[in-house]
Amino acid sequence: MDFGFKLSPSSAVNLDTVDRRRYDRLVQLQPDALTCIGCGSCSATCTSASWTGMSVRKVLLGLQRGRDEEVDKMLSGCMLCGKCTMVCPRGINTRQLILTLCRLDKNGEVVR
Amino acid sequence: MRERFASGFDPFVIPFVIGMIFVLGYCLIAMVRVVCQLPKADRKRFLLSLITPKYIWMNVRDIFLNCLIHVKLWKRNKVLGYMHSSIAFGWFMLIVLGHLEVMLFVPERIRFFYYPIFFNYFVAETEQTLQGALLMFLMDFFLLLVLSGIVLAIIKRFVSRIVGMRRTTRLSVLDQVGLYSLWAIFPLRLLAESFTAHISGGSFLTIPANWVFRQFLGNDLNALPTWWAYSIALCIFMCVLPFTRYMHIPAEMLLIPMRNAGIKIRHPRKGFALLEVYSCPACGVCIDACPMSVRKANLRDCTVYLNRMLRRGNERRIAEISDKCLLCGKCSAVCQVGVQGPELRIAQRERRKFALSPSYADLDVRPMAEAVAGSGGVLYFAGCMTQLTPSILRATGSLLDKAGVSWKMMDPDGGLCCGRPLMMAGRTEQARELIAKNVEIIRASGCDTLLLSCPICYRVFKEEYPLEGIRVVHHSVFFQELIAAGKLPVQREDGLRLVWHDPCELGRGCGIYEQPRAALAAAGEVVEAGKNHAESICCGGSLGSLSLSFEQRRPMTQNALDNLTVADPDQIVTGCPLCLATFVRAADRPVRDIAEVLNEHC
Amino acid sequence: MVNRQPVVAVIGAGIAGLEAARQLAALGYKPVLIEKSSATGGHVAQWNRLFPDMTPAADVIEPLRAQTAGVKTLLGTEISAINRLKDEYNLVLSDGSSLLCQAVLFATGFRLFDASKKEEYGYGIYDRVITNRDLEHWFNTREDQRIRQPKAVGFVHCVGSRDLKAGNTQCSKVCCITAIKQAIEMKEEFPDAEVYCFYMDLRLFGKKYEDFYIKAQRDHGIHFIRGRVSEVGEAIDGRVVVKAEDTLNGKPVKVTLDLLVLMAGILCNPDAQRYARETGVAVDEDGFLKSRDNLAAITESSRPGVFFAGACTGAKTVPETLAEARSAALAIHQYFSKRV
Helix, strand or coil: CCCCCCCCCCCCCCCCCCCCCCHHHHEEEEEEEHHHCCCHHHHCCCCHHHHHCHHHHHHHHHHHCCHHHHHHHHHCCCCCHHHHHHHCCCCCCCHHHHHHEEEEEEECECCC | CCCCCCCCCCCCHHHHHHHHHHHHHHHHHHHHHHHHHCCCHHHHHHHHHCHHHHHHHHHHHHHHHHHHHHHHHHCCCCHHHHHHHHHHHHHHHHHHHHHHHHHHHHHHHHHCCCCCCHHHEEEEEEEHHHHCCHHHHHHHHHHHHHHHHHHHHHHHHCCCCHHCCCCCCCCCCHHHHHHHHHHHHHHHHHHHHHHHHHHHHCCCCCCHHHHHCCCCHCHHHHHHHHHHHHHHHHHHHHHHHHCCHHHHHHHHHHHHHHHHHCCCCCCCCCCCCHHHHHCCCCCCCHHHHHHHHCHHHHHHHHHHHHHHHHHHCCHHHHHHHHHHHHEEEEEEEECCCCCCCHHHHHHHHHHCCCCCCCCCCCCCCCCHHHCCCCCCCCCEEEEHHHHCCCCHHHHHHHHHHHHHCCCEEECCCCCCCCHHHHHHCCHHHHHHHHHHHHHHHHHCCCCCCCECCHHHHHHHHHCCCCCCCCCCEHHHHHHHHHHCCCCCCCCCCCEHHHHHCCCCCCCCCCCCHHHHHHHHCCEEEEEECCCCCHHHCCCCCCCCCCCHHHHHHHHHHHHHHHHCCCCCCCEEECHHHHHHHHHHHCCCCCCEEEHHHHHHHE | CCCCCEEEEECCCCHHHHHHHHHHHCCCCCCEEECCCCCCHHHHHHHCCEEECCEEEEHHHHHHHCCCCCCCCCCCEEEEEEEECCCCCCEEEEECCCCEECEEEECCCEEEHHHCCCCCCCCCEEEEEHHHHHHHHHHHHHCCCCCCCCCCEEEEEEEEECECCCEEEECCCCCCHHHHHHHHHHHHHHCCCEEEEEEECCCCCCHHHHHHHHHHHHHCCCEEECCCCCCCEEEECCCCEEEEECCCCCEEEEECCCCEEEECCCCEEEHHEEEHHHCCCECCCCCCEEECCCCCCCECCCCCCCCHHHHCCCCCCCHHHHHHHHHHHHHHHHHHHHCC
């Protein structure tokens, strides 16, 4: 039977079940990531944001909220131009953070 | 000369023979290995160059000038130059003259390759040599030359400052064995030849020494042990040579022809990269040169230690050193054998495995291409970094208007990245995708000149972009030409003292040093930094480093500023938005882009 | 040897110095005010009105000036060197004289961040980019060619505050409320203008501050955008284009403005750091002077006879500064009482 609509799972983020292995590994390798205050400077200045929606702030948040697909999509647009590193008020080395993240697999292990 | 032994043999030559066979065998195999590891096209190119007269001449000249005379070292420091060329050239001449003696006096012995080395033991003097008038004099002369070099080397080990070096490398254990055996070889040779000088003959060095020894050591039995010691020292040196920094001696002789043939690093560990690693003499000139060396913690992150770790296969340190480097290229600029520190590191970065790789294939650049379509003339690409320094954008635009240039901006609302930062991070393939996209936009514009105000962009546009028919030019050069052509009436301000900071990518990267200075000279008096041109010091803000934190970079920036202000200029002028942004935060006086300074004066 | 009337050198004649001098004189000591600039009152004297009651700054400054009229005040005087003696300090002044005192009070205040150091905001490059101080100057004098009937005004919070790159990782404490105050004032001045505040976090901790915030939202329709401005560009018509991320919406925003006001942050006065070195008191990691104890003895240094008041130990509001000045005067009084 087709009712013309279907039940979809709740869009609420359940922090109890979120898989944060990638984030945990990231902050282990790049502890600076913990100091993000979400000011959005990186997103606003990002060269690739207008093309791919890239945002370091959202990448970090997405990882903590289990939105891995969005994170991967954003990361694949990064051009490593370094503007975000230039503007970050907390001095986070965002370029290295992105490179490190690109080396982690789904389980948070560094690929060899 | 007359032979003393019918057999032409004594057991003391055995250590030398062993060492010689080992080192020749090792080097031959290593050389073949390096050549085999080259990609096919490179190998063909290299082998062809070896039989091309032009290259043969270049190779012979360069090997002679660099390996024996050490011309580059002489230019750097006379004492260091003398030390190296006296040992290398002196030793070389000892070998050549040794062979000459054998060929002249006992030609049938030339097949014993130890004979020229121990000639003086195996022969007794006759009137043939005219009391050592020429050959023996030369032998003593070159031995003295080598010994003087050794004395300097010993002094240098303890007081490196006298040769203009603040820091030298810390030697590994094997390096020390090599070093001490090398030091021992020549004094031992002097002793050995002196002991037998009353039989074999000698000259101004060996004859008097022989006379002295005979005053209180009247016994010929002393001779043999010293010849043994000489042979053993040679054996030790040659046996450890492949595992020490002295490998640079044979390696450089292959490196020079390969470089002349235009071979580049294609693999992080094999072929040309391997050869460069072997060619590193671990002299440590790069330690003082490295901008990171202002921090004690980074002293072991310069190229000489990268080479050492590559030889040892210490993967953790290789990754660490490769990622930290600013890629400023100063180590290459000062390197005596031309080891390419940045390229070697980028090659290591390229080797990384990634779980996720960016892709720009889907980017639709048609709107950007349409926006500039058919504009012709000058296309100005500001690039990412210039977007963060509006002062440069504004001044550049204003100058172009003042000069009446027909121009259009390629990225008024931000564009794509040029690809150089990706290349620096070792993501060359991804960079190629961006390059293709940018080329599409540039071609659509129909421009004849592509103007860049960022040296990072400039370098990659110049080196990697297929832009035949379009002139790629940095704004400092472009404005200098406009000034020279009388199209920009820049007024000189009396008493204004300006210092030009050579950005790494513009100076060392693209060889542009004089045009910016000439342009600035139109606006004021150009004074020089302590270290300038090819030896200018990186601002510390470079995108080349992946891992240096902002805090770690700060002392490097301060050091670069201290260097720039030695002549107490009124303003620091540069031509790179990244240098500008980095310096502005830390400088005690105005830091400007060249476009700003020129714009203000016209 | 202590005189009957001990001399206290008060370095800086801003509100902290004036208030402390007033109290010290009342307690029977002999304060000497040493002021680098040509007038007393410091930064507050350059301001127009003060939050949260829109009190004219003159209402704070004038009584202070009147009540310290009898205090010896050296204007246009800098300190060339400070020598430590036993129980005393000898200050060598820029006019060549020297001052022997039994206690030193740092009331050196702060320095506003030089907004041109943040290249990407274009201060000094774009005509339409000004700072909080420039705006107050305009409120006072109405003389600033850059301000001409703006239709859209933006305020950037945290310029040179909470910013490692700018060399100041601390919150400057008063900029959030100052921005709201100035935003309201601009809205009152130009009712048709759209006013935007770009903030990272709004820190409105003081008495009545929250009311001020509500007023700005409800009565003045000021737009608050949570996102730090990353770049300022120029539109063809010469107006400035501000780029930020609206982090609550998760989308980049762009707005074209006639006037952009940068809320320059508060840094320690560099002179204070030099005097601190010479007197032998510590400078804290944040660049401000280090108190003996941040809870119980904020006005005392680690050295006997050296005291602090006001923004030399960190960003402060006007009432905090005045309270500290009084507290410092009392601490000095106790210091002398114990010695007698």
